[in-house]
Amino acid sequence: MKHLLILLAWMLPHQADGTLFACKNAKVSLYSKAPLEDIRATSATAASVYKATTGEVAFNVPIRSFKFQKSLMQEHFNENYMESDKFPNATFKGKVQSLPDLTKDGTYAVKATGDLTVHGVTQNRTIDGAFTVKGGAVSFNSEFTVKCVDHKIDIPKLVFQKIAESISVSVTATYIKN
Structure with missing residues (x-):
């Protein structure tokens, strides 16, 4: 819940002109x-969080x-590779290009550019993704790759055959309208 509040605080100054969607239990694999x-x-x-009128996500x-x-x-993931105490979160902040019409049922392929x-x-x-609207429910799916070297995640030579240099990431979020 704390993470959703932080994201909402980031988006609220921009909310006056559009519809805000939020998800507090997105699945990341x-x-x-x-x-x-x-x-x-x-x-x-x-x-x-997603702001439908501007594409901020x-x-x-x-x-x-x-x-x-x-x-x-x-344990190894948190302590040896991700250093979770030092870097507790992974984030993406960006903007969806070619805004989908979330008032109509359908699946809309999108690209989001950001940090x-x-x-x-x-x-x-x-990052490529897709919004799906069905009966007023809005969801988002994406699959992309993260290279360990791009984020200075060191893989010791001893375990290089156990951990890939690129990690596949899958994201699924079902939004509620705020």
Whole structure:
């Protein structure tokens, strides 16, 4: 909830001219395919806000909220790779280009350009996604790749066969109108 409040505070000064959508339980999944072991993790506590009239969008995921099949993987992820105490969140703040009409049912492919911050390193990215409107319900889905080196996430040579250099990220958010 705290993460949603932070995102809403970021968007509220701009709310007067449009409709704001919020999601406090977006699902973010990570997948690493490596020669010796595939690694999967999921968080269901990411927060997101979207302003339909301007296309402003923001996501915030607490790094420690990712759950792994093996507790040791989760421990290594937080302590050795992501340094979760030092960098507690991953964020995206940007703008959707070619705004979809969220008043009509359908699936709308979009691109969002903005700043992706992971492990304290911010990269300007354009991320593909899709809004789906069905019976007034609005959801968003996206899949993209994050390269560890781009965000200064070090993979020790000892475990390079267990962790991929690029991580697949999948995001799903179902919004409510605020």
